[in-house]
Amino acid sequence: MTRAPVRTATRRRFDVTGVVQGVGFRPFVHRLAVELGLSGFVGNDASAVFVEVEGRGTTVAEFARRLVADAPPLALVTGVSAAAVPVTYEPGFRIVPSLNGDGARTLVPADVATCAACLAELFDPEDRRYRHPFITCTDCGPRFTIIRDLPYDRPATTMAGFELCAPCAREYADAGDRRFHAQPVACHDCGPTLWFEHGPTRVEGSDTAIAAAQHALASGEIVAIKGIGGYHLACRADDAAAIERLRARKARDQKPFALLARDVAAVRRLVKLDDAELRVLTGPARPIVLLERRADAPVADNVAPGNPLLGVLLPYSPLHHLLLAPGTGAPVLDVLVLTSANVSDEPLCFDDIDAATRLPQLCDALLTHDRPIHVACDDSVVRVLDGAELPIRRSRGYAPLPVPLGRSLPTTLAVGAELKNTCCLIDGDNAFCSAHVGDMGNLETLRAFDRAAEQLTTLHGVRPRVVAADKHPAYLTRRWAEARAGAAGEARLELVQHHHAHVVSLLAEHRALGRPVIGVAFDGTGYGDDAAVWGGEVLVVGTDVRTYRRAGHLRPVRLPGGDAAVRNPCRMALAYLCDAGLEWSEDLPPVAACAPAERRAVRSQLGSGTGTVSCTSIGRLFDAVSALLGVRQRIGFEAQAAIELEHVAAGATAAPPCSAPPVRFAVDADCVLDHRPVTRALVAGLRAGVRVDVLALAFHEAVAAAVTEAVVQVATATGIRTVGLTGGVFQNVLLARQCLAGLRAIGLEVLVHRTVPPNDGGLALGQAVIAALAAERE
Numbered sequence: 001m002t003r004a005p006v007r008t009a010t011r012r013r014f015d016v017t018g019v020v021q022g023v024g025f026r027p028f029v030h031r032l033a034v035e036l037g038l039s040g041f042v043g044n045d046a047s048a049v050f051v052e053v054e055g056r057g058t059t060v061a062e063f064a065r066r067l068v069a070d071a072p073p074l075a076l077v078t079g080v081s082a083a084a085v086p087v088t089y090e091p092g093f094r095i096v097p098s099l100n101g102d103g104a105r106t107l108v109p110a111d112v113a114t115c116a117a118c119l120a121e122l123f124d125p126e127d128r129r130y131r132h133p134f135i136t137c138t139d140c141g142p143r144f145t146i147i148r149d150l151p152y153d154r155p156a157t158t159m160a161g162f163e164l165c166a167p168c169a170r171e172y173a174d175a176g177d178r179r180f181h182a183q184p185v186a187c188h189d190c191g192p193t194l195w196f197e198h199g200p201t202r203v204e205g206s207d208t209a210i211a212a213a214q215h216a217l218a219s220g221e222i223v224a225i226k227g228i229g230g231y232h233l234a235c236r237a238d239d240a241a242a243i244e245r246l247r248a249r250k251a252r253d254q255k256p257f258a259l260l261a262r263d264v265a266a267v268r269r270l271v272k273l274d275d276a277e278l279r280v281l282t283g284p285a286r287p288i289v290l291l292e293r294r295a296d297a298p299v300a301d302n303v304a305p306g307n308p309l310l311g312v313l314l315p316y317s318p319l320h321h322l323l324l325a326p327g328t329g330a331p332v333l334d335v336l337v338l339t340s341a342n343v344s345d346e347p348l349c350f351d352d353i354d355a356a357t358r359l360p361q362l363c364d365a366l367l368t369h370d371r372p373i374h375v376a377c378d379d380s381v382v383r384v385l386d387g388a389e390l391p392i393r394r395s396r397g398y399a400p401l402p403v404p405l406g407r408s409l410p411t412t413l414a415v416g417a418e419l420k421n422t423c424c425l426i427d428g429d430n431a432f433c434s435a436h437v438g439d440m441g442n443l444e445t446l447r448a449f450d451r452a453a454e455q456l457t458t459l460h461g462v463r464p465r466v467v468a469a470d471k472h473p474a475y476l477t478r479r480w481a482e483a484r485a486g487a488a489g490e491a492r493l494e495l496v497q498h499h500h501a502h503v504v505s506l507l508a509e510h511r512a513l514g515r516p517v518i519g520v521a522f523d524g525t526g527y528g529d530d531a532a533v534w535g536g537e538v539l540v541v542g543t544d545v546r547t548y549r550r551a552g553h554l555r556p557v558r559l560p561g562g563d564a565a566v567r568n569p570c571r572m573a574l575a576y577l578c579d580a581g582l583e584w585s586e587d588l589p590p591v592a593a594c595a596p597a598e599r600r601a602v603r604s605q606l607g608s609g610t611g612t613v614s615c616t617s618i619g620r621l622f623d624a625v626s627a628l629l630g631v632r633q634r635i636g637f638e639a640q641a642a643i644e645l646e647h648v649a650a651g652a653t654a655a656p657p658c659s660a661p662p663v664r665f666a667v668d669a670d671c672v673l674d675h676r677p678v679t680r681a682l683v684a685g686l687r688a689g690v691r692v693d694v695l696a697l698a699f700h701e702a703v704a705a706a707v708t709e710a711v712v713q714v715a716t717a718t719g720i721r722t723v724g725l726t727g728g729v730f731q732n733v734l735l736a737r738q739c740l741a742g743l744r745a746i747g748l749e750v751l752v753h754r755t756v757p758p759n760d761g762g763l764a765l766g767q768a769v770i771a772a773l774a775a776e777r778e
């Protein structure tokens with residue numbers, strides 16, 4: 001009910017920017033205004049939602065507050081400008097026609113998990129969408145992965161081929177309905193259809209197809225399932241033989257698989273869950289959350305071999321909900337292994353034609369449908385640190401939401417690095433990071449990268465003036481950027497130092513550009529300005545974000561044989577032993593793990609320097625310590641040795657005995673972190689019979705103490721009070737916690753990643769900002 005106009009009224013206009021179109025924002029504004037008894041109107045223009053409201057000043061203020069605080073789940077408000085306008089005394093509140101066409105410059109929303117209202121309808125036998133596998137509304141469903149072009153309207157999505165039936169069309173057109181302008185809206189009569197394929201057999205009809213898939217899964221088969229951003233492979237989580245076959249087909253030896261669990265109760269049978277973790281797990285993005293495994297978790301050991309964490313996610317599409325729910329009469333599982341349907345190192349399979357050639361080798365059966373996926377989007381992965389999300393892989397549910405920069409910058413495309421890659425586009429005052437693309441090792445990934453970059457620029461209708469890449473001369477992404485800058489003619493190429501980009505990426509996501517920071521950039525590898533391998537860096541970035549000063553670093557060692565040293569942490573351990581002046585005696589695990597010929601090869605490399613490069617990477621030190629303590633000598637996937645070392649340390653319950661030598665770095669006046677005393681103390685500890693978990697924990701504490709010491713040294717010299725922790729090593733939650741505690745205890749403010757990953761998946765954001773600023777100020 002709209003009340004009569006108030007004579008003492010004020011009228012204000014609001015322009016709301018961000019992801020505010022196609023997400024139910026106008027109906028929300030309409031409801032809010034009517035509820036508060038305000039008159040006025042709301043509409044879309046080219047890049048914003050505009051609102052005018054009129055009523056009592058206090059009520060208008062309340063409206064302004066709730067406009068942001070109560071925004072719909074898919075909306076992301078990045079800015080609201082408000083201005084007083086003359087009162088009109090016009091009664092009522094209405095939605096006015098859009099200006100300049102709907103959503104010409106709309107920001108694309110992310111894909112969002114099925115909302116509670118749709119879920120209630122999905123399992124309500126009285127509802128006309130009862131058990132409809134594509135139920136959705138303005139608050140939920142696929143977005144990013146189905147949008148082909150702009151303006152964002154149904155014909156520009158992969159729903160174009162599904163003509164709305166009359167009841168759906170009415171809901172779509174009704175401003176008071178939950179499905180007003182929800183582009184993927186559908187029902188049993190007009191929506192996509194589901195079917196199941198098993199060899200030559202094809203089972204039609206949603207419920208019969210779902211029942212057939214449930215039977216196949218229960219009997220131990222591997223079923224490919226077409227999802228939101230690509231195809232998955234699923235199998236029983238308690239069937240070691242099925243999981244073994246899955247590993248063989250995917251050529252994935254040891255890397256953990258994620259688990260899809262029916263509901264929170266099923267999750268609690270697998271892992272321990274605190275309130276913050278529960279919040280992230282059940283949030284609208286529905287990422288895979290890495291959680292502490294329960295000893296009695298009812299899953300086979302080869303789901304996550306030797307790993308105390310399990311990656312768990314809840315259903316995020318109606319199809320997932322139906323697959324895990326009783327109702328078809330078929331046997332139902334409450335937990336499934338769920339992994340992307342591709343061979344290791346290949347990009348995600350999302351295209352139906354591609355699926356037809358790639359999937360038969362991978363699965364026994366297929367549960368699929370006819371709604372095309374336009375863009376691949378992997379599941380996101382997060383950990384919880386200090387009560388909030390720490391992104392590990394930012395993809396479905398987050399991409400392509402903007403990272404607001406707080407100021408407008410030249411249009412820039414940044415291409416990232418090499419591993420876990422993403423690209424990033426700066427358009428105006430927002431940065432848009434692509435979904436996870438993968439490791440840039442092969443032609444398929446490069447093609448996937450092409451598509452991701454193309455899609456970012458197409459959706460925004462821009463041509464980058466600047467292209468940014470890593471300085472590493474051998475990175476495929478750098479070559480891609482060089483070609484792109486050359487081809488585009490007017491685009492300038494900016495090369496950005498790897499760790500500088502990590503630090504600025506962290507600043508950008510905290511809208512702290514220009515705030516001086518001591519950046520602790522710890523990772524596996526990054527090309528240094530001196531052509532050495534960097535990765536244990538303390539960088540100062542001042543008010544001028546374009547430059548940095550290397551204020552400290554880990555003591556360099558020789559990295560014997562490049563990639564071979566990365567794949568064989570035992571060789572790294574030999575290098576650190578050598579540097580610490582310790583003999584390679586057989587009682588030490590990494591020495592015993594290397595055959596005499598391998599040792600001779602490493603000794604000759606270290607002795608002559610041939611085939612070695614100077615390396616300050618703390619990731620390599622974690623590898624070496626993992627080998628030294630006998631945790632992991634050779635790896636099957638990236639960072640495996642360091643990850644296992646963290647897990648061993650996290651399980652330690654005792655402190656080192658007082659008699660054991662203290663594990664401590666020496667930090668000199670030039671802020672060089674000398675690891676030789678650490679290596680010596682760990683060897684002495686091993687020989688004194690100190691437990692490996694205790695030594696692993698002592699090592700983590702030593703790294704955190706060295707970080708604090710180095711930061712204090714730089715803070716004292718510069719007066720800077722803000723510290724940033726970035727780089728892939730800070731996916732290590734144990735280390736991050738220890739560093740946070742140490743640095744906060746001395747009154748420093750500490751920034752950690754909350755929006756983009758600390759690993760190279762978050763690098764492109766920093767590259768883009770540095771390159772854009774460099775171009776702007778010239």
Ligand SMILES: [Zn+2]
Pocket residue numbers: 114115116117118119136137138139140141
């Ligand atoms: Zn919904």
Ligand SMILES: [Zn+2]
Pocket residue numbers: 164165166167168169186187188189190191
């Ligand atoms: Zn319909």
Ligand SMILES: [Zn+2]
Pocket residue numbers: 498502523524525526727728759760
């Ligand atoms: Zn890095």
